[in-house]
Amino acid sequence: QPPSSPKDEL
């Protein structure tokens, strides 16, 4: 399940 919010994004 991908993270709920794009914390892997800048």
Next chain:
Amino acid sequence: MNIFRLTGDLSHLAAIIILLLKIWKTRSCAGISGKSQILFALVFTTRYLDLLTSFISFYNTIMKLIYIGCAYATVYLIYMKFKATYDGNHDSFRLEFLVVPVGGLACLVNHDFSFLEILWTFSIYLESVAILPQLFMISKTGEAETITTHYLFFLGLYRALYLFNWIWRFYFEGFFDMIAIVAGVVQTILYCDFFYLYVTKVLKGKKLSLPA
């Protein structure tokens, strides 16, 4: 990671470097809104606190440190080193009109009412309007240096590319975040007027001056 996010990050990095070099080389921040740069420093500070709590990748960590470092260096150059060239009279946008509503909205509309999540949400909403003082300043002075328009172009392009990144991630990873997407759409829309002037004027070798 996908091509849209990578080119988006590189476009963002290019914008930040272009601005820093412009101020450093010309030893002047004429035409630059210090208030927008304060907002960007606030955006990165509130969004990248997770540097202290989680490690995602070297790329992620290094880029965050570069963004934060450049943001504060730019604010320092504007308000300290080259303060004499700062055009405070035209940089008159009231920051509280942005920070207060954005802060309230971040508390009302978020994914999770936790400290880091609220700050992240605040940074997403704030980033979408952080360029307003700069665009407001250009509308007041009626013109912008060509190098400043290149800065704005890459800055606007980065979030537009992120929109494609989110389409890509939705299609291939079944992932999407409504808060980031809505704020990203708003942010990109705010640049549309500038993009039009940039393409019709600057790319034709003319100076960007208003009224169009």
